[in-house]
Amino acid sequence: MAGGNQTQVTEFVFLGFSGIPRGQAFLFLVFLAIYLVTIIGNILIITLIQLDSRLHSPMYFFLSHLSCLDVCYSSITVPKILTNFLRQKSTISYNQCMAQMFFLMTFAGTECALLAVMAYDRYAAICQPLRYTNLMSPQVRVPMAVFSWLWGILDSAIHTALATNLTFCGANQIDHIFCDVPPLLKIACGNTYVNEMALHTASVFVGLSPFLLVVISYVYILSAILRIRSNTGRRKAFSTCASHMVVVIIYFGMINLNYNRPSAGYSLQIDTLISTLYCIITPMLNPLIYSLRNKEVKGALWKVLGLQEKEYASQSKQ
Incomplete structure (x- = not known):
């Protein structure tokens, strides 16, 4: 990894x-609680x-x-943030920084693509119900998921390289809480034109394009x-999309603030808040949004906990 830089x-x-x-x-306890909720909530959904x-x-x-x-x-x-709180020294090695940036941008690009794929899934379910089984068969959805991951990896590999x-040039103080492209460009000396162009290009292809696909789908x-005549049918159709819509709004809103805000005019405190919301709070909210609004997920949870279907049915009516 560019030994000359080191x-x-x-x-x-x-x-x-x-x-x-x-x-x-206090911050250590807050971030630890958020991390535990995030890990437990998401692993619970996967399980x-x-x-x-x-x-x-x-x-x-x-x-x-x-x-x-x-x-x-x-x-x-x-x-890494928790470790630095304990050490009371917020540092990261050069190699760890590059690795953290690579994986962070991989997951960011993958999630953008995946949210667009999930919007298409909802479009197929509601607008093409008779063809839904074929449109979203395992032969289709597995490659779509693989493509989402490869999309994020390719984008990240370019930025990391x-x-x-x-x-x-000796400048090593980052106005941030983790390694990312924009704060590194701020402290780099020399020409960063290629890096900036790559970042702007990625914001269009990796960020804006999936968002437009989501908008078109919705x-x-x-x-x-709106063409469904019964109120019950409209409510049921909308409820299947509501959770995804909330996640899309939160995620794309946060990623836009993180990567497309002006380079000047924001204080360190605002930058820290935006970064925390984008990369730490949002992953915690996703399982809460899906589990609180989704009766099927709650029903599966009651079943795993050993509750009878009748008990779940009575609770879901309340």
Whole structure:
């Protein structure tokens, strides 16, 4: 990994939490709680989907991949943050920084593609119900999931390869809480034009394009829902999309703030807050959104816990 760079900078220092030195213990407990909720919630969803045959459908197949991504997201950033809280020294080695950036951008690009695939799944279910089984057969949905992961890996590999060619000239203080492309470009010396162009290009192809596919899918979905005559039918159709819509709005909103905000005009505190919301809070919210709004997921949970179907039915009516 560009050994020449390492002779100039062997480690980076995160400044994200430097403004609150007396609150390190409190922040450690808060981030630990968030991490535990994230890991337990997402692993629980993956386990329920595997154990309950009623959840062996394309929608839950993609949801299990989303939960896996959320576990990876948190695990690549939060443990290092917790370790730095304990050490009271927010540092990361050059190689660890490059690795963290690679995996972080891999998961970000994969999730963008996966959310677009999940929107198409909802379009097929609501707008093409008679063809849904063929449109989302295992021969179709498995390659779509694989493509989502490869999409994220390719995007990340390009950015990481370009980042290893950056020169830092001794500057090693990052105004951030983890390694990412924008904060590294801020402290790099020399020409970063290629890196910036790659970042802007990725924001179009990796971020904007999947978002537009989601919007187009939901335009067709909403028009199909409005054509349903019964209120019950409209409510049922909309409920199958509501959780995904909430996740899309939160995720693409946060990723847009993180990668497309102006380089100047934001304080370190605002940058830290946006980064925390985007990469730490959002993975915790996804399992909560899907489990709280989804009767099938809650039903699978009651079944695993040993509750009778009658008990679940009575609770779902309340």
